[in-house]
Each structure stands twice: as C-alpha cells, then as structure tokens.
Amino acid sequence: MCLGIPGEIVELSADRDDLAMVEVAGVRRAVNTGLLGPGEVRPGDWVLVHVGFAMSKIDEAEAAATLELLRGLGSAYTDELEALASSDIT
C-alpha cells in the first residue's frame, strides 16, 4: 500500500482532465492525476503511482531503478501489482 509503483502515461482521458491511462509493469490501468494538476502530464511521462493516484513525476532512470527495487521485494510487489490489475477507478 505504501509502495509507489512507477508507471508510464500512455494516454490522457478525453472526458476527464484528472484521469490518464498508465502502463505499469505491462498492466494498463486508469490512474487519477488530480494531485499533479491539469496539463502537468503527457504521454511518455513517468509517474509514481500510490493507491490509484499519480503522486509525483519522475524520470525514466528513477522509474527503472524503482521497478528493479520493487521486483526484489517479491510477494509484497506482486500482491500490489495483482491488486492494481483488479483495480478499475474509471
């Protein structure tokens, strides 16, 4: 729950300015971007996702390092990914 998972913004929502499709470790999910503000994220940007919300923008190097660190956590990470995969916040 405390784990911030890095994801890449792949698409902005056409109807809502606080919603974006994010790809996280191969899983594509809607994420709320309201905490970063409208116009702050674009496709190709990396964000740190906490419980369905993009909390901060990060660069690709930080994203790669964080993902590697998370993979090393084993089940704590896979449980979080599973939970994310079943999430639908649209």
Add this chain to the structure above:
Amino acid sequence: MRFVDEYRDADQARALAAQITALCEPGRRYQFMEVCGGHTHTIYKHGLEDHLPEAVTLVHGPGCPVCVIPMGRVDDAIAIARHPDVIMTSFGDMMRVPGGAGSFFDAKAEGADIRMVYSPLDALKIARRNPDRRVVFMAIGFETTAPSTAMTVLRAAAEGIENFSVFCNHVTILPAIKAILDSPDLRLDGFLGPGHVSTVIGCRPYEFIPGRYGKPLVCAGFEPLDILQSVHMLLRQLADGRAEVENQYTRVVPWDGNQRALEAIGEVMELRPYFEWRGLGFISQSALRVRDAYAVHDAERVFDVPGVRVADPKACQCGEVLKGVIKPWECKVFGTACTPETPIGTCMVSSEGACAAYYNYGRFTRDRVKEATRA
C-alpha cells in the same frame, strides 16, 4: 539495467562506506533512525548494516502505517463491517492484522462482506454500483495515502454518493518522531527522513528536529546507495557541527512537497486531539479525522463505533520494535510464535514491518549476531 546500476554500484558502495568510516569520530557511537518501513526493507535486503562501520547503528522507526494501528481500531472496523448492509473495503495489507477478536479475514469467513481494494476510488465505485448498501473504506496510512482518501471523499461529495464513507485512521509522521525524541528510552543522533511521505509534506516540516532537538535529518531515497549516501550526509553534518534538514532524494522529493495533496487533506480532514498508536500509546494531534462539512462520509458518525481499547498481547513487543528500543530478533516471540503466516504483532503482518523484513531477509545476519554473542 543501465539505469539501475548507478544506484547499486558495488565500487561506489565501498567508496561511500570508506568515507562514512572516515567521518566517524574515534570512540564515538552513532544511532540513526530510519523512519520509513521502505528503508528498513532495503537495509535488510541488501545487508547494508554489514557495509557500515561498527560505530554506526541503524534503528528502525514507526513508519509502517499498518503496524501502528491499535488493535481496538481493528475491532471497531469489524463492528462496522458486521452491519448486514455494509460492504467494508480495505487494502490487502490490513486483512490479516489481528484485532482483539480476530482479523478482517476472520470476520469475512464469518460472513461479513469485506473486500480488498487497491485504491479508495475502487471503493467509491463499489458504492456507486451498490446504492442500497453502505460502503465503508478502511482508510490507513501516513501523508502518502491521506491525499488519496481526501480526493476520494471530495469526489463522493461532488457526485453526491452518500452511501460512501471512510473509517479514517490516517496518522501523521511528525508527532510520532517528536514522541520518540521526547522518550527517554532512546538516544538518537539523527534521522533518515521518509522518502514518500516527504513527496507530500516536503522537507520544511522537519525543521523543528534540528531547531528544537539539535538533530540532523536527511530525506532519503530507497536504493542502497541512497541510504549509504544519506548516512554519509548525516555524519558530515555532525562532523561539521551542523544540524539541518537536507534532501538526498531530490529526484522525487520537492522541498515544498505537493501543494495540491496538502490542500486536499486540509479541505477534507482535520487533526484529532489525540490518537492511540500501537506501542507508542496516545499521541496528541497525531492523526486525522473527517471534517464536519463531510460528516456524511465519516464512518465514525454514520455508525455507532464502539471505541474499543484492547491491550496488546503480553508476549508481543511491537511497541519496543516500533520505537527502535529493541531489534526484531530480540522480541521473545520473533520467528517462533510470531511469523508472517501466523502473526501475533503488526510488525510481522505488513511486508513493510520491521519484523517481516527481518524475517524474510535478515536471518543470516541474526544468526551471525547470535554466534558472535555466544563466542
């Protein structure tokens, strides 16, 4: 992998360790607390304590939100969940946390409708789809997750989803650090500040720690080199006779935090006069509750909450682990009666708890320590 190497490079780690050793004053011992459970994880997983000179000890702090929830709050949540029209929703981490009379999993087995969610927004969606049910979200976490709960309440209010409420257990990290600094149990020389909490609150709120207590704090990232570098920055300050707030994790943590997140929390929540922390007892102004304006979304007002107080099991020493007074393996039940499969205390439940991290990664170190003590 090219990105990862720069945070894991073994030569750099050795070089940093040598610089850390050089900064230690001969004969002096240093104790630094890593406040965040994520740091504890990295330290155990990479055996960082073995890279540090003997004079430097890392002490694990209270920064695991699941671990600090008192048993009575679990019982209160289960009491709410037992209403026949209620759907209780919770992060997976909370499901196995034992209350005085069982966990969410136990209550679910007995027929309560308790569902795991990834995000409070998932809980809101369940409420939207089940207008005839009352949906409660078990909100836990430090400032990292509080903005998400606040944003979800704002959305519920905007959409008029009145069957959605939150059982608010959000806590704030600063009063806990203050309680530890005021406690006579422990002498600390500085802090590794929590990286993710700091993305929300920024670095400024920590200034009372050097200001009032004369201790340095460095906001630290989660990679092994981040932690070594942060320890180096703390020792550098002490060697220079300085005590300041510094930011090692500038790649993610802005000095002023995330203003939108802070505004969302401030709009929806206010400080409670006091809140009970597992192991630390009652700490004033250390937790958040829902403001009057959003009372319809506050489970503590929608339901009659029993307000149970349950003493921790006698054998459990989570309190001392959370305050850094003892190491996980020094607890009487660690690894015997208390394991991740059958946890007695919260520190063993959450993957971010010091005991679970130690159980999973620390056995070799522990065994070595035991051997050394025997010899």
